[in-house]
Amino acid sequence: MLNVKKITAGYGAADVLHDVQMNVEKGEIVALLGANGAGKSTLLKIITGLLQPRQGSVWFEDQQISGERPEDLLRKGIACVPERRRIFAGLTVLENLQMGAYIERSKDVIEEKLTAVYERFPVLKERSRQQGETLSGGEQQQLAIARALMSQPRLLLLDEPSIGLAPNLVHSVMDLLCDLRDDGLTMLLVEQNIHDALEIADRAYVIASGSIEIEGSAEELREKGLELEQTYLGEIS
Amino acid sequence: MTAELFIQQLINAISLGSLYALLALGLAIVYGVLKVLNFAHGDLVAVTGYIMWFFWMKYEIPFAFAVIAGILGATGISILTELIAFRPLRKASYAVKLISSLAVSIIIQNLIRMFIDPRPRGLRIPAVFDKVITVGSFHIGALSIITLLISLTAMGILLYFLLRTRWGLALRAAAVDFEVTRLVGVPANRTISLAFAISGLLAGIGGALWVIRTGGIAPAMGLNPIIKAFVSNVIGGLGSLTGAVVGGLIFGFFDIFFKAFLPGGARPFVDAFALTAVVIILFFKPQGIMFKKEEKLK
Amino acid sequence: MISGWSRRRLAEALSSWLSVIILLALLVVAEIIFKNKSYTIILTNFLIYTSMVVSYQMFMGNSGIVSFGQVAFFAVGAYTAALLSIPSEIKEVALPTLTPFLQQLQIGALGAIFVGTLLSGLVALVIGIVITRMEPDAMGIATFALLVIVFKVIHNWKAVTRGGLGLYDIPAVMTPAYAMIGLAVIVGVSLLFKASPIGLKMQGAREDALAAQSLGNNLRPVTLVCYVLSAMVMGGGGGMWVHSIRAFGPGSFFFHDVWNMISMMVIGGQATVTGGIVGSGVVTVVSEIMRFPEKGMVIGSIEIPAIFGAVQLAVALLLLATLIIKPSGILGSKEIDFGIFNWIKSLNKRIRK
Numbered sequence: 001m002l003n004v005k006k007i008t009a010g011y012g013a014a015d016v017l018h019d020v021q022m023n024v025e026k027g028e029i030v031a032l033l034g035a036n037g038a039g040k041s042t043l044l045k046i047i048t049g050l051l052q053p054r055q056g057s058v059w060f061e062d063q064q065i066s067g068e069r070p071e072d073l074l075r076k077g078i079a080c081v082p083e084r085r086r087i088f089a090g091l092t093v094l095e096n097l098q099m100g101a102y103i104e105r106s107k108d109v110i111e112e113k114l115t116a117v118y119e120r121f122p123v124l125k126e127r128s129r130q131q132g133e134t135l136s137g138g139e140q141q142q143l144a145i146a147r148a149l150m151s152q153p154r155l156l157l158l159d160e161p162s163i164g165l166a167p168n169l170v171h172s173v174m175d176l177l178c179d180l181r182d183d184g185l186t187m188l189l190v191e192q193n194i195h196d197a198l199e200i201a202d203r204a205y206v207i208a209s210g211s212i213e214i215e216g217s218a219e220e221l222r223e224k225g226l227e228l229e230q231t232y233l234g235e236i237s
Numbered sequence: 238m239t240a241e242l243f244i245q246q247l248i249n250a251i252s253l254g255s256l257y258a259l260l261a262l263g264l265a266i267v268y269g270v271l272k273v274l275n276f277a278h279g280d281l282v283a284v285t286g287y288i289m290w291f292f293w294m295k296y297e298i299p300f301a302f303a304v305i306a307g308i309l310g311a312t313g314i315s316i317l318t319e320l321i322a323f324r325p326l327r328k329a330s331y332a333v334k335l336i337s338s339l340a341v342s343i344i345i346q347n348l349i350r351m352f353i354d355p356r357p358r359g360l361r362i363p364a365v366f367d368k369v370i371t372v373g374s375f376h377i378g379a380l381s382i383i384t385l386l387i388s389l390t391a392m393g394i395l396l397y398f399l400l401r402t403r404w405g406l407a408l409r410a411a412a413v414d415f416e417v418t419r420l421v422g423v424p425a426n427r428t429i430s431l432a433f434a435i436s437g438l439l440a441g442i443g444g445a446l447w448v449i450r451t452g453g454i455a456p457a458m459g460l461n462p463i464i465k466a467f468v469s470n471v472i473g474g475l476g477s478l479t480g481a482v483v484g485g486l487i488f489g490f491f492d493i494f495f496k497a498f499l500p501g502g503a504r505p506f507v508d509a510f511a512l513t514a515v516v517i518i519l520f521f522k523p524q525g526i527m528f529k530k531e532e533k534l535k
Numbered sequence: 536m537i538s539g540w541s542r543r544r545l546a547e548a549l550s551s552w553l554s555v556i557i558l559l560a561l562l563v564v565a566e567i568i569f570k571n572k573s574y575t576i577i578l579t580n581f582l583i584y585t586s587m588v589v590s591y592q593m594f595m596g597n598s599g600i601v602s603f604g605q606v607a608f609f610a611v612g613a614y615t616a617a618l619l620s621i622p623s624e625i626k627e628v629a630l631p632t633l634t635p636f637l638q639q640l641q642i643g644a645l646g647a648i649f650v651g652t653l654l655s656g657l658v659a660l661v662i663g664i665v666i667t668r669m670e671p672d673a674m675g676i677a678t679f680a681l682l683v684i685v686f687k688v689i690h691n692w693k694a695v696t697r698g699g700l701g702l703y704d705i706p707a708v709m710t711p712a713y714a715m716i717g718l719a720v721i722v723g724v725s726l727l728f729k730a731s732p733i734g735l736k737m738q739g740a741r742e743d744a745l746a747a748q749s750l751g752n753n754l755r756p757v758t759l760v761c762y763v764l765s766a767m768v769m770g771g772g773g774g775m776w777v778h779s780i781r782a783f784g785p786g787s788f789f790f791h792d793v794w795n796m797i798s799m800m801v802i803g804g805q806a807t808v809t810g811g812i813v814g815s816g817v818v819t820v821v822s823e824i825m826r827f828p829e830k831g832m833v834i835g836s837i838e839i840p841a842i843f844g845a846v847q848l849a850v851a852l853l854l855l856a857t858l859i860i861k862p863s864g865i866l867g868s869k870e871i872d873f874g875i876f877n878w879i880k881s882l883n884k885r886i887r888k
Binding site for chain 3: 322325326329330331332333335336337339340341343344346347348349350351355456464467468471509512513515516520
């Protein structure tokens, strides 16, 4: 579904990503693991179009998307859950969700999607008139994911959804992602938290210093376990 | 000061404050999406004034149409300046954007000097604005009332637009987090152009009211409006729309009442006092009056 | 962290400084030889404007804060120097309500400029102590407020400044040679500051927000020193300026001059001290050329009417173009440097052989 072909990219003088290659097939959860500064966020920026690659290309469903504007991403079926949630502060929960459905013009369709989302995330229905920033960390994470789901994407990109969340909340998020996969959603999960990510992923890539060092099925990587942590990810905080 | 005088001055203050608020809002809308102060905003007042002069004084077209033409002109020029100066510099640093807005301001002023007239000119203001309405023992200027009514209407419409329409929502979201707004599919260019269009519209309306109030135009007349707008925003808190309105009202009050109460010799120094107050406010509350420590935009 | 003076940086600064002096000396010598009146005026204005720009760059370049308020110190220095330099007889007529002490006081131009410089520094110190406690964004706004305040005060304190009418009959002692000396001093101070450990600290903080945070409170006194120094050179420039222009008013200190200054700095390159010289030169040349269409001219039998605003428009367009095409300015990040030391070294080598 998603093909990242030999991407080299960077800001300013140096390159942050070197010849990165990876794939995500329909219906799977692929984890991209790496420490801070390894290049995970940069790669996401390339995929979403916020940054242009210097070499290489990105393909989605056999169409080239690298070089496209971020605005067109949603229309193509890719939604993003940004790092640290980044929900719209100052807007209510409802308005946040409405923004997620921005490209949809029909009020009825939006109502439908809203109902579906409220079913999955009852706490958001409760708080629908509250300002987004008054929600707890876990609730904000739900809101961020819900917002992304409003556009009914075929591919969901998640940037470190577990960051800053208590362990039990992380588990609920991961369970949620499993449910979503069962419903047919494909996901690219970028994470520093390899344990939880590998629990739910089908396949995984490990990126360090801008290059893909390891790739394989989640099982294989789980076996490597401790070695992975120490070699490629440094200390897990 | 008698009760009547006080109330009359109060109305004047609210009226002037609402005009300042209008100008401040225009500035704040662009600041919300671009995070930079648009110096050329004040010159849109000049543009409005000159277009009004053109239609009303030179070609004797009915005043109302001249005003509408002026407002449309300001809106158009605002959108144009975005296309020419701000879009190419979208990714530039804050300092570069600020300086380029200054450049645009100078360019507009000099185009006026070049193609129309470098000298100041007067406008004959229709008599209706000079009328004084007497209610009991109160004398209220028609100008004050009209200014207040128009400003409130404009702000009301803006509020409705921002709170209840899809584009208004997108604009608010863009002011909070531009990047994520793009990720949910909102076109960046169109949003910014919209912000400039609204900003120009507000500048046009405020500009028309300004010109009616002062009765004259000059190429560099945009300086005063931009100072008023800027100070209002700072008082209320940069980036906050409610802050712009509150700041404008406060500044309006300050202007009227300080001038009324100050001893004659100190009167010209009103603006200096206002700005000193601004600096003091900034010292204690760098985010302006509306903000608590870490609050974000409203 | 940097703790002391770096020899290399000092050598670079010295090399740039000498290069600048050579450049300026050539211009001044040309004036002495050719004695063309308009060239003299243009050159003097250029030198003094450049002093302004370089002083301005000293604060903005090192701190990264967009400050519109520095021009206020130019005004302080200008008015102080003028008040002390104008002959007493003139003051009695022009400023009848001025305190007799100041009316009678008349010190030479050099002294007047010097006092102006000191006073600017003092004012900057008082204001700076307050301003540097603010956050950077607030600081920029506060300096703008300062400028407006000074402008309004000048306009209205008629007893001292004659308000909008301005002061006149200042002794015309400023020659290009003197201006050059003044500019050389200012450039020297600026280059020295840029190379100093204090300057480096500021530049580091400007580049990296994290570094700035870790420096935290240590940054304040440093910024204050820079602010005061910059204000003093501004004031000195103002003092020099009044002695060349002989008569001036508050209109000169407001947006128009701030504007010119910023244009020169950006066009030349805001990261460098000598960028101001290049920028000032370019803007001066363009302004002088555009002065012809601004006044209207006759070419052969064709009469071209005065095009008002030609000068300002040209400069503004040039500025905008620079920002869009090459925001780092003409010089970018390299100071003017004719590589004098390298030249001396290679000369040495040749002699040794």
